[in-house]
Amino acid sequence: MSLTIDQSVTQSVPGPRPATHVVLQEPDAPQERRRSTATLRATDGYAIGGALVAALCMAALLFTSILPFNAPFGFVVVTYLLFVPTYALLVSMDESGPAVRDRVAAVVIHSLAFVMLLALVFVIAYSLIRGAQALRFINFLTKDLASTGPLDPLSSGGVLHAIVGTLIMIGIALAITIPLGVMCAVFLNEIPGGFTRFVRTLVEAMTALPSIVAGLFIYATFILILGFPKSGLAAALAMSVMMLPIIIRSADVVLRLVPGTLREASYAMGSGQWRTVWHVILPTARSGLTTAVILGTARGIGETSPVLLTAGVTASLNTNPFNGPMVSLPLQVFEFVKSPENTFIIRGFGTAGVLMILVLILFVAARLIGGRAPGNLTKRQARRRVAQSIRDVERMSGTTDSTANVTETTTPSP
Numbered sequence: 001m002s003l004t005i006d007q008s009v010t011q012s013v014p015g016p017r018p019a020t021h022v023v024l025q026e027p028d029a030p031q032e033r034r035r036s037t038a039t040l041r042a043t044d045g046y047a048i049g050g051a052l053v054a055a056l057c058m059a060a061l062l063f064t065s066i067l068p069f070n071a072p073f074g075f076v077v078v079t080y081l082l083f084v085p086t087y088a089l090l091v092s093m094d095e096s097g098p099a100v101r102d103r104v105a106a107v108v109i110h111s112l113a114f115v116m117l118l119a120l121v122f123v124i125a126y127s128l129i130r131g132a133q134a135l136r137f138i139n140f141l142t143k144d145l146a147s148t149g150p151l152d153p154l155s156s157g158g159v160l161h162a163i164v165g166t167l168i169m170i171g172i173a174l175a176i177t178i179p180l181g182v183m184c185a186v187f188l189n190e191i192p193g194g195f196t197r198f199v200r201t202l203v204e205a206m207t208a209l210p211s212i213v214a215g216l217f218i219y220a221t222f223i224l225i226l227g228f229p230k231s232g233l234a235a236a237l238a239m240s241v242m243m244l245p246i247i248i249r250s251a252d253v254v255l256r257l258v259p260g261t262l263r264e265a266s267y268a269m270g271s272g273q274w275r276t277v278w279h280v281i282l283p284t285a286r287s288g289l290t291t292a293v294i295l296g297t298a299r300g301i302g303e304t305s306p307v308l309l310t311a312g313v314t315a316s317l318n319t320n321p322f323n324g325p326m327v328s329l330p331l332q333v334f335e336f337v338k339s340p341e342n343t344f345i346i347r348g349f350g351t352a353g354v355l356m357i358l359v360l361i362l363f364v365a366a367r368l369i370g371g372r373a374p375g376n377l378t379k380r381q382a383r384r385r386v387a388q389s390i391r392d393v394e395r396m397s398g399t400t401d402s403t404a405n406v407t408e409t410t411t412p413s414p
Helices: 042-066 072-092 096-128 160-190 194-206 210-227 232-256 260-268 275-285 287-302 305-311 329-337 342-370 378-411
Strands: 001-009 020-025
Touching: 001 210, 042 096, 042 194, 072 096, 072 160, 160 194, 160 232, 160 287, 160 329, 160 342, 160 378, 194 232, 210 232, 210 305, 232 287, 260 275, 275 287, 287 342, 305 329, 329 342
Parallel strands: none
Antiparallel strands: 001 020
């Protein structure tokens, strides 16, 4: 390090003596090369591959020569337990301590995500493969089980009654929970106070409510006390009890993420609180609210015990949600797979495949309807905005021309 004293003196300008500037000059040092954390280097791949090969070799040595183990699942677990420290050792040869911890954490997180994805793919593939024999018959989707017995072939009967029952129940439940859930979330965000904290605590507690308790609640109040029969409406009410806390909690979190500057800008333009909520906050949080509805739908559409208690089981098609038993797809799966007959078990896996396809269709439809980001308009909305802008321009031009004519008429001639 060198020290340079810079004394600048100006003779032509009178005044106090200028200050002495001390400049520290650092010696030339090599610049540290920054590493991008968003890309995967070749050395990372080598470390992962080398650690995996070493772990497989050590696990094979343990299972074949040292330990009396031969379970395939145990081999996989031991290999993974050996892979993580081996990978950390290889990374430590080139990286510092923080980088080693970062890489090990990334490997663990990605491996857990891979395990979850593998389990999901296995469940979906296994259900579709086992139920393919039933799904290849068109009657499986167009007929009910009113005239089908356990010994009848797969070409007889279907699950139309369960599909219709599921759509009716989830439709009624969504009609109840979406407005109530969104309004409650808006209340929790826009009207703070002691009662708000109580409602939020109650909602958080209800998210862990067992489904059988919700079914017993509707069964005791709606069926036993009020005297209504078992029906699809009762099952939809039980689903609503399960879905409502999920939608409220998720929508509450989403509405909290709306920037406060948007509210302030709306208030500054003269809008009231509820006009701001309707025209600013809710459109901004539309995508997140759609996610909240999807989470609630996923919780309600897969329930079995509430439907069994409140709607019962039937083998025929019932489109009246106010009277008579009605069955859903999850409950029909339960009824199929508990049968000892192979044809009913195959129908059960086919019904599970239909349920997954139906859920996928509902989720895609929800994303198409409400999954657009704030400010992104559909083609129809864009055309309406352009047409409205043209009308506004024409209206303003006509107003300007009429004002000019009136001014010219009233101006006295020279």
